[in-house]
Amino acid sequence: MKEGVALPTIGFIGLGIMGGAMASRLIAAGYSLRLYNRSREKAEPLVASGAQWHDTPGSVAAASDVVVTIVGMPDDVRALYLGSDGLIEHARPGTVLIDMTTSSPALAREIAGKGAARGVEVLDAPVSGGDVGARDGRLSIMVGGRAEALARVEPILRHLGANIVLQGGPGAGQHTKLCNQIVIASTLLGVCEGLAYAARAGLDAQTVLNSIGGGAAGSFQLNNLGPRIVRGDYAPGFMIEHFIKDMRVAAGEAAQMGQELPGLELVRSMFRRLADAGHARSGTHALSRMYGMEPLK
Protein backbone atom coordinates (compact mmCIF):
# COMPACT_ATOMS: atom_id res chain seq x y z
CA MET A 1 0.00 0.00 0.00
CA LYS A 2 1.11 3.60 -0.53
CA GLU A 3 2.35 5.39 2.57
CA GLY A 4 -0.32 7.44 4.28
CA VAL A 5 -3.16 5.32 2.88
CA ALA A 6 -4.90 3.41 5.69
CA LEU A 7 -5.09 -0.33 5.10
CA PRO A 8 -8.65 -1.66 4.80
CA THR A 9 -10.02 -3.62 7.73
CA ILE A 10 -10.46 -7.25 6.71
CA GLY A 11 -13.08 -9.61 8.07
CA PHE A 12 -12.03 -13.26 7.90
CA ILE A 13 -14.46 -16.13 8.35
CA GLY A 14 -13.42 -19.78 8.26
CA LEU A 15 -10.20 -20.69 10.07
CA GLY A 16 -9.60 -24.24 8.92
CA ILE A 17 -6.23 -25.41 7.60
CA MET A 18 -6.49 -23.14 4.57
CA GLY A 19 -8.24 -20.16 6.15
CA GLY A 20 -6.05 -20.17 9.24
CA ALA A 21 -2.88 -20.00 7.16
CA MET A 22 -4.31 -17.27 4.93
CA ALA A 23 -5.49 -15.14 7.87
CA SER A 24 -2.04 -15.46 9.45
CA ARG A 25 -0.43 -14.11 6.30
CA LEU A 26 -2.76 -11.10 6.25
CA ILE A 27 -1.99 -10.29 9.89
CA ALA A 28 1.73 -10.61 9.15
CA ALA A 29 1.24 -8.18 6.24
CA GLY A 30 -0.06 -5.57 8.69
CA TYR A 31 -3.81 -5.79 8.18
CA SER A 32 -6.29 -5.41 11.03
CA LEU A 33 -8.46 -8.56 11.02
CA ARG A 34 -11.96 -9.18 12.39
CA LEU A 35 -12.55 -12.91 12.88
CA TYR A 36 -15.44 -15.31 13.10
CA ASN A 37 -15.28 -19.10 13.01
CA ARG A 38 -17.74 -21.82 13.97
CA SER A 39 -15.40 -23.06 16.70
CA ARG A 40 -13.77 -20.19 18.52
CA GLU A 41 -10.62 -21.97 19.67
CA LYS A 42 -9.16 -21.93 16.17
CA ALA A 43 -9.20 -18.13 16.35
CA GLU A 44 -7.17 -17.93 19.58
CA PRO A 45 -3.65 -17.89 18.07
CA LEU A 46 -4.75 -15.19 15.63
CA VAL A 47 -6.38 -13.13 18.39
CA ALA A 48 -3.08 -13.45 20.28
CA SER A 49 -1.43 -11.95 17.17
CA GLY A 50 -3.74 -8.94 17.33
CA ALA A 51 -6.88 -9.96 15.40
CA GLN A 52 -10.25 -9.14 16.93
CA TRP A 53 -12.91 -11.79 17.59
CA HIS A 54 -16.61 -11.22 16.76
CA ASP A 55 -19.46 -13.43 17.90
CA THR A 56 -21.41 -13.40 14.63
CA PRO A 57 -20.69 -13.19 10.89
CA GLY A 58 -22.98 -10.16 10.63
CA SER A 59 -20.95 -8.31 13.22
CA VAL A 60 -17.74 -9.08 11.27
CA ALA A 61 -19.32 -7.75 8.09
CA ALA A 62 -20.54 -4.54 9.74
CA ALA A 63 -17.02 -3.80 11.00
CA SER A 64 -15.03 -4.59 7.83
CA ASP A 65 -14.17 -3.00 4.48
CA VAL A 66 -13.44 -6.37 2.89
CA VAL A 67 -14.56 -9.81 4.09
CA VAL A 68 -12.82 -13.04 3.10
CA THR A 69 -14.68 -16.32 3.67
CA ILE A 70 -13.45 -19.88 3.24
CA VAL A 71 -15.74 -22.45 4.82
CA GLY A 72 -16.87 -26.03 4.11
CA MET A 73 -19.89 -26.78 2.00
CA PRO A 74 -22.14 -24.75 -0.32
CA ASP A 75 -24.85 -24.89 2.38
CA ASP A 76 -22.43 -23.23 4.79
CA VAL A 77 -21.77 -20.52 2.20
CA ARG A 78 -25.50 -20.00 1.70
CA ALA A 79 -26.19 -19.63 5.44
CA LEU A 80 -23.18 -17.35 5.90
CA TYR A 81 -24.06 -14.97 3.09
CA LEU A 82 -27.84 -15.14 2.85
CA GLY A 83 -28.95 -16.06 6.40
CA SER A 84 -30.68 -13.55 8.65
CA ASP A 85 -27.43 -12.84 10.45
CA GLY A 86 -25.51 -13.08 7.21
CA LEU A 87 -22.96 -11.00 5.38
CA ILE A 88 -25.22 -9.52 2.68
CA GLU A 89 -27.66 -8.30 5.32
CA HIS A 90 -25.02 -6.66 7.52
CA ALA A 91 -22.27 -5.49 5.17
CA ARG A 92 -22.10 -1.74 4.57
CA PRO A 93 -22.64 -0.57 0.99
CA GLY A 94 -19.29 -0.56 -0.79
CA THR A 95 -17.94 -3.52 1.12
CA VAL A 96 -16.25 -6.25 -0.98
CA LEU A 97 -17.08 -9.83 0.05
CA ILE A 98 -14.76 -12.54 -1.28
CA ASP A 99 -15.83 -16.18 -1.02
CA MET A 100 -12.78 -18.41 -1.41
CA THR A 101 -14.67 -21.62 -0.58
CA THR A 102 -14.93 -24.14 -3.42
CA SER A 103 -18.68 -23.90 -3.90
CA SER A 104 -21.51 -23.76 -6.38
CA PRO A 105 -21.33 -21.36 -9.38
CA ALA A 106 -25.12 -20.97 -9.28
CA LEU A 107 -24.97 -20.00 -5.61
CA ALA A 108 -22.15 -17.56 -6.35
CA ARG A 109 -24.31 -15.86 -8.96
CA GLU A 110 -27.27 -15.72 -6.56
CA ILE A 111 -25.16 -14.16 -3.81
CA ALA A 112 -23.59 -11.64 -6.20
CA GLY A 113 -27.05 -10.62 -7.39
CA LYS A 114 -28.33 -10.09 -3.86
CA GLY A 115 -25.17 -8.19 -2.98
CA ALA A 116 -25.52 -5.90 -6.00
CA ALA A 117 -29.10 -5.08 -4.93
CA ARG A 118 -27.67 -3.73 -1.65
CA GLY A 119 -24.56 -2.05 -3.10
CA VAL A 120 -22.26 -4.80 -1.83
CA GLU A 121 -19.61 -6.24 -4.16
CA VAL A 122 -19.21 -10.03 -4.14
CA LEU A 123 -16.39 -12.02 -5.74
CA ASP A 124 -16.14 -15.79 -5.94
CA ALA A 125 -12.46 -16.62 -5.66
CA PRO A 126 -11.74 -20.28 -4.90
CA VAL A 127 -8.14 -21.37 -4.70
CA SER A 128 -5.88 -24.26 -5.47
CA GLY A 129 -2.47 -24.99 -4.05
CA GLY A 130 -3.34 -26.71 -0.78
CA ASP A 131 -2.10 -26.00 2.72
CA VAL A 132 1.46 -25.48 1.49
CA GLY A 133 0.30 -22.88 -1.05
CA ALA A 134 -1.78 -21.16 1.64
CA ARG A 135 1.16 -20.97 4.06
CA ASP A 136 3.57 -19.73 1.40
CA GLY A 137 1.15 -17.26 -0.23
CA ARG A 138 1.44 -19.13 -3.51
CA LEU A 139 -2.17 -20.09 -4.13
CA SER A 140 -3.75 -19.97 -7.55
CA ILE A 141 -6.84 -17.73 -7.17
CA MET A 142 -9.64 -18.11 -9.74
CA VAL A 143 -11.91 -15.08 -9.66
CA GLY A 144 -15.44 -14.45 -10.82
CA GLY A 145 -17.10 -11.04 -10.54
CA ARG A 146 -16.56 -7.42 -11.53
CA ALA A 147 -13.08 -6.33 -12.57
CA GLU A 148 -13.45 -3.11 -10.53
CA ALA A 149 -14.11 -5.09 -7.37
CA LEU A 150 -11.12 -7.34 -8.03
CA ALA A 151 -8.91 -4.30 -8.61
CA ARG A 152 -9.87 -2.96 -5.17
CA VAL A 153 -8.92 -6.16 -3.33
CA GLU A 154 -6.03 -7.36 -5.47
CA PRO A 155 -3.42 -5.85 -3.11
CA ILE A 156 -4.90 -8.08 -0.38
CA LEU A 157 -5.06 -11.18 -2.56
CA ARG A 158 -1.42 -10.68 -3.59
CA HIS A 159 -0.47 -11.71 -0.05
CA LEU A 160 -2.25 -15.03 -0.61
CA GLY A 161 -1.58 -15.96 -4.19
CA ALA A 162 0.90 -15.64 -7.01
CA ASN A 163 -1.52 -16.43 -9.81
CA ILE A 164 -4.69 -14.31 -9.63
CA VAL A 165 -6.84 -14.58 -12.75
CA LEU A 166 -10.23 -12.96 -13.42
CA GLN A 167 -12.15 -15.69 -15.24
CA GLY A 168 -15.39 -13.82 -15.89
CA GLY A 169 -18.50 -12.62 -14.14
CA PRO A 170 -20.03 -14.01 -10.94
CA GLY A 171 -19.65 -17.79 -10.74
CA ALA A 172 -16.74 -17.94 -13.22
CA GLY A 173 -14.21 -18.46 -10.43
CA GLN A 174 -16.22 -21.42 -9.15
CA HIS A 175 -16.61 -22.82 -12.65
CA THR A 176 -12.84 -22.62 -13.13
CA LYS A 177 -12.17 -24.39 -9.85
CA LEU A 178 -14.59 -27.12 -10.91
CA CYS A 179 -12.62 -27.47 -14.17
CA ASN A 180 -9.54 -27.92 -11.99
CA GLN A 181 -11.23 -30.66 -9.96
CA ILE A 182 -12.60 -32.39 -13.07
CA VAL A 183 -9.09 -32.53 -14.56
CA ILE A 184 -7.67 -33.84 -11.28
CA ALA A 185 -10.29 -36.60 -10.98
CA SER A 186 -9.32 -38.49 -14.13
CA THR A 187 -5.64 -37.59 -13.86
CA LEU A 188 -5.59 -39.32 -10.48
CA LEU A 189 -7.50 -42.23 -12.00
CA GLY A 190 -4.71 -42.66 -14.55
CA VAL A 191 -2.05 -42.56 -11.84
CA CYS A 192 -3.84 -45.24 -9.81
CA GLU A 193 -4.38 -47.47 -12.86
CA GLY A 194 -0.79 -47.20 -14.02
CA LEU A 195 0.53 -48.08 -10.57
CA ALA A 196 -1.99 -50.91 -10.14
CA TYR A 197 -0.83 -52.37 -13.44
CA ALA A 198 2.82 -51.97 -12.39
CA ALA A 199 2.27 -53.85 -9.15
CA ARG A 200 0.28 -56.59 -10.86
CA ALA A 201 3.00 -57.00 -13.52
CA GLY A 202 5.59 -57.51 -10.79
CA LEU A 203 7.42 -54.24 -11.46
CA ASP A 204 8.89 -52.08 -8.73
CA ALA A 205 6.44 -49.18 -8.73
CA GLN A 206 8.94 -46.55 -7.56
CA THR A 207 11.33 -47.61 -10.34
CA VAL A 208 8.45 -47.22 -12.79
CA LEU A 209 7.87 -43.69 -11.48
CA ASN A 210 11.56 -42.99 -12.13
CA SER A 211 11.01 -43.88 -15.78
CA ILE A 212 7.65 -42.24 -16.45
CA GLY A 213 7.47 -39.24 -14.09
CA GLY A 214 9.38 -36.85 -16.31
CA GLY A 215 7.62 -37.55 -19.61
CA ALA A 216 4.23 -37.44 -21.26
CA ALA A 217 2.62 -39.31 -18.35
CA GLY A 218 3.98 -36.80 -15.86
CA SER A 219 1.68 -34.72 -13.69
CA PHE A 220 1.47 -33.10 -10.29
CA GLN A 221 -0.72 -36.02 -9.26
CA LEU A 222 1.77 -38.65 -10.48
CA ASN A 223 4.86 -36.98 -9.10
CA ASN A 224 3.43 -35.87 -5.75
CA LEU A 225 0.91 -38.59 -4.94
CA GLY A 226 2.47 -41.52 -6.83
CA PRO A 227 5.31 -41.97 -4.31
CA ARG A 228 2.80 -41.84 -1.44
CA ILE A 229 0.71 -44.54 -3.10
CA VAL A 230 3.85 -46.65 -3.53
CA ARG A 231 4.64 -46.23 0.18
CA GLY A 232 1.03 -46.98 1.19
CA ASP A 233 0.82 -43.56 2.90
CA TYR A 234 -2.79 -42.42 2.54
CA ALA A 235 -2.70 -39.44 4.93
CA PRO A 236 -4.48 -36.47 3.37
CA GLY A 237 -3.22 -33.93 1.41
CA PHE A 238 -6.70 -33.34 0.16
CA MET A 239 -9.42 -35.36 1.86
CA ILE A 240 -11.74 -37.68 -0.05
CA GLU A 241 -14.88 -36.26 1.59
CA HIS A 242 -14.03 -32.77 0.34
CA PHE A 243 -13.25 -34.03 -3.13
CA ILE A 244 -16.57 -35.88 -3.23
CA LYS A 245 -18.31 -32.59 -2.43
CA ASP A 246 -16.47 -30.79 -5.23
CA MET A 247 -17.22 -33.57 -7.72
CA ARG A 248 -20.90 -33.54 -6.71
CA VAL A 249 -21.12 -29.81 -7.43
CA ALA A 250 -19.28 -30.27 -10.74
CA ALA A 251 -21.48 -33.17 -11.81
CA GLY A 252 -24.63 -31.23 -10.93
CA GLU A 253 -23.53 -28.19 -12.94
CA ALA A 254 -22.45 -30.36 -15.88
CA ALA A 255 -25.78 -32.18 -15.89
CA GLN A 256 -27.64 -28.87 -15.90
CA MET A 257 -25.57 -27.74 -18.87
CA GLY A 258 -26.16 -31.04 -20.70
CA GLN A 259 -22.44 -31.89 -20.60
CA GLU A 260 -21.68 -35.58 -20.11
CA LEU A 261 -18.47 -36.28 -18.20
CA PRO A 262 -18.07 -40.06 -18.09
CA GLY A 263 -14.60 -39.92 -16.55
CA LEU A 264 -15.82 -37.75 -13.70
CA GLU A 265 -18.81 -40.07 -13.15
CA LEU A 266 -16.55 -43.12 -13.04
CA VAL A 267 -14.22 -41.53 -10.50
CA ARG A 268 -17.14 -40.24 -8.41
CA SER A 269 -18.67 -43.69 -8.19
CA MET A 270 -15.34 -45.16 -7.11
CA PHE A 271 -14.85 -42.48 -4.45
CA ARG A 272 -18.36 -42.97 -3.10
CA ARG A 273 -17.64 -46.66 -2.62
CA LEU A 274 -14.34 -45.82 -0.99
CA ALA A 275 -16.09 -43.42 1.40
CA ASP A 276 -18.73 -46.06 2.17
CA ALA A 277 -15.89 -48.44 3.01
CA GLY A 278 -14.64 -46.02 5.69
CA HIS A 279 -11.99 -44.03 3.79
CA ALA A 280 -13.75 -40.64 3.61
CA ARG A 281 -10.99 -38.95 5.59
CA SER A 282 -8.09 -40.49 3.70
CA GLY A 283 -6.25 -38.53 1.04
CA THR A 284 -7.62 -38.62 -2.48
CA HIS A 285 -4.75 -40.87 -3.60
CA ALA A 286 -6.36 -43.67 -1.55
CA LEU A 287 -8.34 -44.12 -4.78
CA SER A 288 -5.55 -46.60 -5.54
CA ARG A 289 -7.06 -48.85 -2.86
CA MET A 290 -9.95 -49.54 -5.20
CA TYR A 291 -7.57 -51.51 -7.40
CA GLY A 292 -7.31 -54.92 -5.89
CA MET A 293 -9.41 -54.14 -2.79
CA GLU A 294 -12.53 -55.43 -4.44
CA PRO A 295 -13.95 -55.94 -7.94
CA LEU A 296 -14.35 -52.61 -9.68
CA LYS A 297 -17.59 -53.17 -11.58
Place this chain on the structure above:
Amino acid sequence: MKEGVALPTIGFIGLGIMGGAMASRLIAAGYSLRLYNRSREKAEPLVASGAQWHDTPGSVAAASDVVVTIVGMPDDVRALYLGSDGLIEHARPGTVLIDMTTSSPALAREIAGKGAARGVEVLDAPVSGGDVGARDGRLSIMVGGRAEALARVEPILRHLGANIVLQGGPGAGQHTKLCNQIVIASTLLGVCEGLAYAARAGLDAQTVLNSIGGGAAGSFQLNNLGPRIVRGDYAPGFMIEHFIKDMRVAAGEAAQMGQELPGLELVRSMFRRLADAGHARSGTHALSRMYGMEPLK
Protein backbone atom coordinates in the same frame (compact mmCIF):
# COMPACT_ATOMS: atom_id res chain seq x y z
CA MET B 1 34.25 -44.82 -26.08
CA LYS B 2 37.84 -45.20 -24.99
CA GLU B 3 40.43 -44.35 -27.59
CA GLY B 4 41.65 -47.35 -29.46
CA VAL B 5 38.50 -49.39 -28.78
CA ALA B 6 36.59 -49.99 -32.00
CA LEU B 7 32.96 -48.86 -31.90
CA PRO B 8 30.48 -51.70 -32.36
CA THR B 9 28.69 -51.92 -35.68
CA ILE B 10 25.00 -51.12 -35.17
CA GLY B 11 22.16 -52.54 -37.20
CA PHE B 12 19.12 -50.26 -37.27
CA ILE B 13 15.71 -51.41 -38.48
CA GLY B 14 12.66 -49.13 -38.61
CA LEU B 15 13.22 -45.62 -39.96
CA GLY B 16 9.94 -43.90 -39.13
CA ILE B 17 9.80 -40.52 -37.41
CA MET B 18 11.28 -41.94 -34.21
CA GLY B 19 13.72 -44.44 -35.72
CA GLY B 20 14.97 -42.06 -38.39
CA ALA B 21 15.88 -39.43 -35.80
CA MET B 22 17.54 -42.01 -33.55
CA ALA B 23 19.60 -43.52 -36.38
CA SER B 24 20.77 -40.04 -37.38
CA ARG B 25 22.03 -39.42 -33.86
CA LEU B 26 24.01 -42.67 -33.87
CA ILE B 27 25.61 -41.82 -37.21
CA ALA B 28 26.47 -38.36 -35.88
CA ALA B 29 28.06 -40.04 -32.83
CA GLY B 30 30.42 -41.89 -35.16
CA TYR B 31 28.88 -45.34 -35.31
CA SER B 32 28.85 -47.43 -38.47
CA LEU B 33 25.22 -48.30 -39.22
CA ARG B 34 23.66 -51.16 -41.22
CA LEU B 35 20.09 -50.28 -42.23
CA TYR B 36 16.93 -52.06 -43.20
CA ASN B 37 13.47 -50.54 -43.52
CA ARG B 38 10.26 -51.73 -45.17
CA SER B 39 10.38 -48.80 -47.60
CA ARG B 40 13.89 -48.11 -48.79
CA GLU B 41 13.52 -44.42 -49.58
CA LYS B 42 13.46 -43.49 -45.90
CA ALA B 43 17.00 -44.88 -45.64
CA GLU B 44 18.41 -42.71 -48.42
CA PRO B 45 19.39 -39.65 -46.37
CA LEU B 46 21.11 -41.94 -43.86
CA VAL B 47 22.92 -43.85 -46.59
CA ALA B 48 24.07 -40.47 -47.91
CA SER B 49 25.50 -39.87 -44.41
CA GLY B 50 27.51 -43.08 -44.62
CA ALA B 51 25.21 -45.82 -43.39
CA GLN B 52 25.05 -49.07 -45.35
CA TRP B 53 21.80 -50.49 -46.75
CA HIS B 54 20.93 -54.20 -46.50
CA ASP B 55 18.11 -55.90 -48.35
CA THR B 56 16.93 -58.10 -45.48
CA PRO B 57 16.72 -57.93 -41.68
CA GLY B 58 18.68 -61.18 -41.46
CA SER B 59 21.54 -59.68 -43.43
CA VAL B 60 21.59 -56.67 -41.08
CA ALA B 61 21.74 -58.99 -38.08
CA ALA B 62 24.56 -61.08 -39.52
CA ALA B 63 26.66 -57.94 -40.10
CA SER B 64 26.08 -56.19 -36.74
CA ASP B 65 27.30 -56.37 -33.13
CA VAL B 66 24.18 -54.66 -31.85
CA VAL B 67 20.80 -54.29 -33.61
CA VAL B 68 18.24 -51.62 -32.71
CA THR B 69 14.66 -52.08 -33.95
CA ILE B 70 11.72 -49.70 -33.72
CA VAL B 71 8.81 -50.70 -35.95
CA GLY B 72 5.01 -50.53 -35.84
CA MET B 73 2.92 -53.28 -34.39
CA PRO B 74 3.63 -56.37 -32.26
CA ASP B 75 3.02 -58.52 -35.37
CA ASP B 76 5.81 -56.62 -37.14
CA VAL B 77 8.11 -57.30 -34.21
CA ARG B 78 7.23 -61.00 -34.28
CA ALA B 79 7.97 -61.33 -37.99
CA LEU B 80 11.17 -59.31 -37.69
CA TYR B 81 12.61 -61.32 -34.81
CA LEU B 82 11.11 -64.77 -35.24
CA GLY B 83 10.48 -65.03 -39.00
CA SER B 84 12.58 -67.30 -41.22
CA ASP B 85 14.67 -64.33 -42.35
CA GLY B 86 14.54 -62.86 -38.86
CA LEU B 87 17.04 -61.48 -36.41
CA ILE B 88 17.17 -64.40 -33.99
CA GLU B 89 17.91 -66.81 -36.84
CA HIS B 90 20.71 -64.72 -38.36
CA ALA B 91 22.35 -62.89 -35.46
CA ARG B 92 25.76 -64.17 -34.42
CA PRO B 93 26.05 -65.49 -30.87
CA GLY B 94 26.90 -62.59 -28.56
CA THR B 95 24.94 -60.04 -30.54
CA VAL B 96 22.65 -57.75 -28.52
CA LEU B 97 19.23 -57.10 -30.08
CA ILE B 98 17.31 -54.11 -28.69
CA ASP B 99 13.62 -53.75 -29.54
CA MET B 100 12.52 -50.17 -28.89
CA THR B 101 9.06 -50.65 -30.40
CA THR B 102 6.15 -50.30 -27.94
CA SER B 103 5.01 -53.90 -28.09
CA SER B 104 3.76 -56.85 -26.09
CA PRO B 105 5.53 -57.92 -22.88
CA ALA B 106 4.61 -61.55 -23.57
CA LEU B 107 6.17 -61.34 -27.03
CA ALA B 108 9.29 -59.69 -25.54
CA ARG B 109 9.67 -62.63 -23.15
CA GLU B 110 9.19 -65.13 -25.98
CA ILE B 111 11.81 -63.44 -28.14
CA ALA B 112 14.29 -63.16 -25.25
CA GLY B 113 13.84 -66.87 -24.54
CA LYS B 114 14.47 -67.84 -28.16
CA GLY B 115 17.46 -65.50 -28.27
CA ALA B 116 18.94 -67.03 -25.13
CA ALA B 117 18.68 -70.49 -26.67
CA ARG B 118 20.97 -69.28 -29.47
CA GLY B 119 23.32 -67.21 -27.35
CA VAL B 120 21.80 -63.92 -28.53
CA GLU B 121 20.98 -61.23 -25.97
CA VAL B 122 17.62 -59.48 -26.36
CA LEU B 123 16.48 -56.34 -24.55
CA ASP B 124 13.04 -54.76 -24.74
CA ALA B 125 13.58 -51.01 -24.48
CA PRO B 126 10.56 -48.94 -25.51
CA VAL B 127 10.82 -45.18 -25.22
CA SER B 128 8.78 -42.14 -24.42
CA GLY B 129 9.50 -38.56 -25.32
CA GLY B 130 8.15 -38.35 -28.85
CA ASP B 131 9.84 -37.06 -31.98
CA VAL B 132 11.33 -34.10 -30.13
CA GLY B 133 12.91 -36.41 -27.55
CA ALA B 134 14.24 -38.63 -30.33
CA ARG B 135 15.83 -35.70 -32.19
CA ASP B 136 17.34 -34.24 -29.01
CA GLY B 137 18.53 -37.56 -27.56
CA ARG B 138 16.36 -37.02 -24.51
CA LEU B 139 14.12 -40.07 -24.62
CA SER B 140 13.15 -41.98 -21.53
CA ILE B 141 14.21 -45.60 -22.17
CA MET B 142 12.48 -48.35 -20.18
CA VAL B 143 14.51 -51.52 -20.29
CA GLY B 144 13.69 -55.18 -19.66
CA GLY B 145 16.33 -57.89 -19.83
CA ARG B 146 19.68 -58.85 -18.36
CA ALA B 147 21.72 -56.14 -16.62
CA GLU B 148 24.90 -57.43 -18.31
CA ALA B 149 23.38 -56.95 -21.75
CA LEU B 150 22.22 -53.43 -20.86
CA ALA B 151 25.69 -52.57 -19.57
CA ARG B 152 27.17 -53.55 -22.95
CA VAL B 153 24.86 -51.29 -24.95
CA GLU B 154 24.37 -48.43 -22.51
CA PRO B 155 27.06 -46.28 -24.22
CA ILE B 156 24.96 -46.52 -27.38
CA LEU B 157 21.65 -45.80 -25.63
CA ARG B 158 23.19 -42.74 -23.96
CA HIS B 159 23.16 -41.07 -27.37
CA LEU B 160 19.38 -41.57 -27.50
CA GLY B 161 18.13 -41.05 -24.00
CA ALA B 162 18.82 -39.19 -20.79
CA ASN B 163 16.79 -41.48 -18.54
CA ILE B 164 17.70 -45.15 -19.02
CA VAL B 165 16.20 -47.40 -16.36
CA LEU B 166 16.42 -51.19 -16.09
CA GLN B 167 12.94 -52.18 -14.95
CA GLY B 168 13.45 -55.95 -14.61
CA GLY B 169 13.80 -59.05 -16.74
CA PRO B 170 12.52 -59.58 -20.29
CA GLY B 171 9.18 -57.82 -20.84
CA ALA B 172 9.62 -55.38 -17.95
CA GLY B 173 10.46 -52.52 -20.29
CA GLN B 174 7.26 -53.16 -22.24
CA HIS B 175 5.25 -53.43 -19.03
CA THR B 176 6.65 -50.07 -17.92
CA LYS B 177 5.79 -48.43 -21.22
CA LEU B 178 2.26 -49.80 -20.90
CA CYS B 179 2.07 -48.22 -17.41
CA ASN B 180 3.07 -44.96 -19.07
CA GLN B 181 0.30 -45.30 -21.66
CA ILE B 182 -2.29 -46.29 -19.03
CA VAL B 183 -1.46 -43.17 -17.01
CA ILE B 184 -1.62 -41.00 -20.13
CA ALA B 185 -5.04 -42.39 -21.16
CA SER B 186 -6.98 -41.17 -18.14
CA THR B 187 -4.84 -38.06 -17.68
CA LEU B 188 -5.85 -37.00 -21.18
CA LEU B 189 -9.46 -37.88 -20.36
CA GLY B 190 -9.33 -35.44 -17.43
CA VAL B 191 -7.86 -32.70 -19.64
CA CYS B 192 -10.62 -33.14 -22.23
CA GLU B 193 -13.37 -33.20 -19.61
CA GLY B 194 -12.09 -30.09 -17.82
CA LEU B 195 -11.87 -28.16 -21.08
CA ALA B 196 -15.27 -29.43 -22.25
CA TYR B 197 -16.78 -28.19 -19.00
CA ALA B 198 -14.99 -24.84 -19.38
CA ALA B 199 -16.36 -24.31 -22.87
CA ARG B 200 -19.86 -25.33 -21.84
CA ALA B 201 -19.75 -22.99 -18.84
CA GLY B 202 -18.88 -20.08 -21.13
CA LEU B 203 -15.35 -19.66 -19.80
CA ASP B 204 -12.38 -18.76 -21.97
CA ALA B 205 -10.54 -22.08 -22.04
CA GLN B 206 -7.05 -20.60 -22.45
CA THR B 207 -7.67 -18.33 -19.47
CA VAL B 208 -8.74 -21.40 -17.50
CA LEU B 209 -5.44 -23.08 -18.47
CA ASN B 210 -3.65 -20.01 -17.13
CA SER B 211 -5.27 -20.61 -13.75
CA ILE B 212 -5.03 -24.38 -13.46
CA GLY B 213 -1.93 -25.37 -15.46
CA GLY B 214 0.58 -24.72 -12.68
CA GLY B 215 -1.23 -26.48 -9.83
CA ALA B 216 -2.56 -29.84 -8.76
CA ALA B 217 -4.35 -30.32 -12.10
CA GLY B 218 -1.13 -29.67 -14.02
CA SER B 219 0.36 -32.31 -16.30
CA PHE B 220 2.36 -32.71 -19.47
CA GLN B 221 -0.93 -33.56 -21.19
CA LEU B 222 -2.71 -30.44 -19.88
CA ASN B 223 0.12 -28.02 -20.52
CA ASN B 224 1.22 -29.37 -23.91
CA LEU B 225 -2.03 -30.61 -25.44
CA GLY B 226 -4.52 -28.32 -23.65
CA PRO B 227 -3.54 -25.25 -25.70
CA ARG B 228 -3.79 -27.29 -28.93
CA ILE B 229 -7.28 -28.43 -27.96
CA VAL B 230 -8.23 -24.82 -27.26
CA ARG B 231 -6.95 -23.81 -30.72
CA GLY B 232 -8.72 -26.75 -32.39
CA ASP B 233 -5.34 -27.99 -33.70
CA TYR B 234 -5.58 -31.78 -33.81
CA ALA B 235 -2.40 -32.50 -35.80
CA PRO B 236 -0.50 -35.40 -34.25
CA GLY B 237 1.94 -35.37 -31.81
CA PHE B 238 1.06 -38.96 -31.10
CA MET B 239 -1.44 -40.56 -33.46
CA ILE B 240 -4.71 -42.07 -32.24
CA GLU B 241 -4.20 -45.31 -34.22
CA HIS B 242 -0.89 -45.92 -32.45
CA PHE B 243 -2.36 -45.14 -29.07
CA ILE B 244 -5.23 -47.55 -29.73
CA LYS B 245 -2.64 -50.27 -30.45
CA ASP B 246 -0.83 -49.55 -27.18
CA MET B 247 -4.08 -49.52 -25.19
CA ARG B 248 -5.13 -52.80 -26.79
CA VAL B 249 -1.88 -54.46 -25.69
CA ALA B 250 -2.23 -52.97 -22.20
CA ALA B 251 -5.83 -54.07 -21.86
CA GLY B 252 -4.98 -57.58 -23.01
CA GLU B 253 -2.13 -57.91 -20.51
CA ALA B 254 -4.26 -56.46 -17.70
CA ALA B 255 -7.09 -58.88 -18.46
CA GLN B 256 -4.66 -61.81 -18.38
CA MET B 257 -3.41 -60.65 -14.98
CA GLY B 258 -6.96 -60.19 -13.67
CA GLN B 259 -6.45 -56.44 -13.25
CA GLU B 260 -9.52 -54.34 -14.03
CA LEU B 261 -8.75 -50.89 -15.45
CA PRO B 262 -12.08 -49.13 -15.93
CA GLY B 263 -10.50 -45.79 -16.82
CA LEU B 264 -8.44 -47.39 -19.58
CA GLU B 265 -11.53 -49.23 -20.86
CA LEU B 266 -13.55 -46.02 -20.95
CA VAL B 267 -10.86 -44.16 -22.86
CA ARG B 268 -10.33 -47.08 -25.25
CA SER B 269 -14.00 -47.22 -26.12
CA MET B 270 -14.03 -43.48 -26.79
CA PHE B 271 -10.95 -43.71 -29.01
CA ARG B 272 -12.37 -46.62 -30.95
CA ARG B 273 -15.45 -44.57 -31.73
CA LEU B 274 -13.27 -41.62 -32.68
CA ALA B 275 -11.26 -43.83 -35.04
CA ASP B 276 -14.48 -45.22 -36.54
CA ALA B 277 -15.55 -41.63 -37.15
CA GLY B 278 -12.44 -41.04 -39.28
CA HIS B 279 -10.00 -39.55 -36.77
CA ALA B 280 -7.52 -42.44 -36.51
CA ARG B 281 -4.68 -40.28 -37.78
CA SER B 282 -5.42 -37.24 -35.64
CA GLY B 283 -3.42 -36.56 -32.49
CA THR B 284 -4.56 -38.20 -29.27
CA HIS B 285 -5.85 -34.86 -27.96
CA ALA B 286 -8.64 -35.10 -30.56
CA LEU B 287 -10.28 -37.13 -27.78
CA SER B 288 -11.75 -33.75 -26.86
CA ARG B 289 -13.89 -34.01 -29.99
CA MET B 290 -15.92 -36.71 -28.27
CA TYR B 291 -17.30 -34.03 -25.94
CA GLY B 292 -20.12 -32.41 -27.75
CA MET B 293 -19.60 -34.31 -31.06
CA GLU B 294 -22.14 -36.91 -30.11
CA PRO B 295 -23.69 -38.40 -26.97
CA LEU B 296 -21.03 -40.20 -24.94
CA LYS B 297 -22.96 -43.18 -23.66
